[in-house]
Amino acid sequence: MGSYAVFLRGINVGGINIKMADLRDALKTCGFTDAKTLLASGNVVLSSTLDAAAVKQECEKCLRAAFGYEAWVVVLDAARVAQLVDACPYPEDDRSTHTYITLSSDTAVLDDLEAAGSALESQVQQRLGPEALAWLAPVGGTLDSPFSKVSAKTKFKAATTTRNLRTLIKVRDAAAALTAG
Incomplete structure (x- = not known):
């Protein structure tokens, strides 16, 4: 039996509540x-x-049936969430910046997003693995940050979901508790 973290894209923002x-x-x-x-x-x-692939498929099928929307999720096993948190070079808490991790099941989409982000001036980002890209945004200016604007483009937004590092730490801890329990 494996423990997994499931990250839903696009709920409780933009009409899917x-x-x-x-x-x-x-x-x-x-x-x-x-x-x-x-x-x-x-x-x-x-x-x-x-x-993980079957959990993704079953969760998406379940959400479509229950809530009537085109559900899309990223599924990571508990150990992988812990690895991504550990690999993140940016601070969990900082007065001037927030750390975010963008996740995707589509490596090519993250490759393109990473390339687009690298072309920006003063953007701080680092690839954590095939499914994750960490980046920084100024406190109070996340949505206005250059990287956030790039990641909001339709070709990226449709295949990614973003969480702040503090959320990923909570998910890591909950997944570990599930494994231990």
Whole structure:
């Protein structure tokens, strides 16, 4: 049995509103009996005998059926979330910047996003692996940061989801607790 983190893209922003209790209930109905949500931005930890690709497929199918939208998720096993947190070179908490990690199941999309970000002046970013790209934004100016504007373009937005590092740490800890429990 493996423990996984499931990151939903595009919920509770832009019209797709899902209560976390409803999300948990839907996933439990679909066989993920120990699904737990964290925060209100579509973060779930759960365990399954399926591999990550099958968990992704089943979660998306479940969300489409339960909530009637074109669901898209990134699924990482618990150990991988911990590796990404450890690999992030940027601070968890800083007075002047926020650390974000953009996730995708599509390596080519992250390759293109990384290249677009590298072309920007004064943007700080680092690839953490095939599925993750860490970057910094100034406090109070995340949406106005050059990298955020690039990542919001349709070709990137449709295949990525972004969390701040503090959220990923909470997900890592919850996934570890699930593994230990």
